[in-house]
């Protein structure tokens with residue numbers, strides 16, 4: 492199990508490197524992309540699955556084709572949904588094992604935060 496886990500992380504790190512990006516772990520709460528440094532920053536206090544899925548989600552943001560000129564709650568939610576969708580596809584392409592139930596729950600809770608803000 493442990494091996495499979497680090498295998499997924501290795502795949503992601505390789506993918507990021509191939510795309511000129513890097514991965515940093517942080518003790519902060521948020522996960523985000525530092526577009527200035529092409530770096531994905533991931534909070535370490537999460538389960539391993541959540542870490543993998545969150546990295547995929549952030550990669551999804553990076554590769555989103557849809558960008559709105561206006562910044563509103565609606566456009567944020569649309570971008571969030573699309574980033575989860577894009578991230579899922581990238582995960583499939585990289586042959587990362589995704590537990591749909593855990594993925595969907597994480598997606599739902601994270602989008603809920605934007606909606607109920």
Ligand SMILES: [Zn+2]
Pocket residue numbers: 548552571574
């Ligand atoms: Zn997001």
